[in-house]
Amino acid sequence: MTDDDWLARQFEAHRGHLRAVAFRMLGSRSEADDVVQEAWLRLDRSDAGAIDNLGGWLTTVVARVCLDQLRARKSRREEPFDPQLADPDATHAEVQGPEHELLLTDAIGPALLIVLDTLTPAERLAFVLHDMFGMSFDDIAAIVDRTPTAARQLASRARRRVQGTDADADADRTRQREIVAAFLHASRNGDFDALLALLDPEVVLRADRAAVQASAAGQAAKAPKLTAEARGPGAIVETFLGRAQAAQPALIDGAAGAVYAPEGQPRVVFAFRFSGGKVAGIDVVADPARIGQLDVAILDG
Structure with a gap:
């Protein structure tokens, strides 16, 4: 097996997780696929041998690309979310594997995505990465260029909105x-x-x-x-x-x-x-x- 084959296999092992992160961040399957592809291109251009934690490295790359897209979306005042993309019945036939099932189930329906769209990009990233994927606030802080305490506050504000405690x-x-x-x-x-x-x-x-x-x-x-x-x-x-x-x-x-x-x-x-x-x-x-x-x-x- 060549080094390229080994790297491709390692990436494929993480693809489902990366797609799940990107989908929760962006609310669009097509945009999530584009982000995952960008992560592969960056990995292919990098010195993979120097990466100690490939899963963490790839998740960080995906999160940063998603954050840039969310900020650009806010500046353009775009609303690209298509509720059908989050409808398990509408897309179930296209889904394969447990990680891909996770994309369209586990509370990721239109209602939650609409709430997520009301958050600032940094709030959304902190909430998704910590509350949905268990990433530490130290790691999240490095992505959003804040302190761990500030990252925790971002996730807390987002959590209140998602849980409905910020009704007013x-x-x-x-x-x-x-x-x-x-x-x-x-x-x-x-x-x-x-x-x-x-x-x-x-x-x-x-x-x-x-x-x-x-x-x-x-x-x-x-x-x-x-x-x-x-x-x-x-x-x-x-x-x-x-x-x-x-x-x-x-x-x-x-x-x-x-x-x-x-x-x-x-x-x-x-x-x-x-x-x-x-x-x-x-x-x-x-x-x-x-x-x-x-x-x-x-x-x-």
Whole structure:
């Protein structure tokens, strides 16, 4: 048996698992097949002898390709899911082997795929890999470029949505986006009373070193004048009143927030926290490495 034959046999032994992972990630059998084929091409071009854990290596490759596809799908606002692809009765005749059966059974029906489509790409990946395939958060963290703790939080948020315990999540997110929009409007227009009314009495703002340095250097016109920490509504109003002119509403890891993104490139991220319908905290991040770990989606308006 040649080395190529041996490698092909090893890959075929993992194909069913890889296809199952890709299908759960993408909700499309054809796209899952394409991803598995891409994994084979990458394996064929690699130094297979240097791979200690072939199954783990292939799963990581498939997960990263799927993550890229999900992010591209979100940016194009596509909805490619075809419910028939998840209907066991419609496709059972085409399925062979226990791993392929797993693709179309074991709770992967239209309802679950629709819920999965509401998650951010990072949430979906963390939930699928951990809750469905038992991958450790250390390994997941390396794929999504986050810490293991952050990866655990992604899976936890996704799990609540899937289990239906976030029944009011959509309404909450809509309300929080409205609060952020009102905050930015009041800030830009110098509306002291309106801005004050949006703040929790215990509101806290924290800014990383890069954000403080950028603020001190005046890198953005009429940007908030930041310190490492500011507490209380008065301090927050003083920081933002008449400022934040260039900030845009955004989703930060799926939560309402704002971003300064000249030419569409996030430079400063404002992650909001809420309590009782008011702004309870704002974390300002300008460190490029930290921003790169966030899932930032700039919104219209």
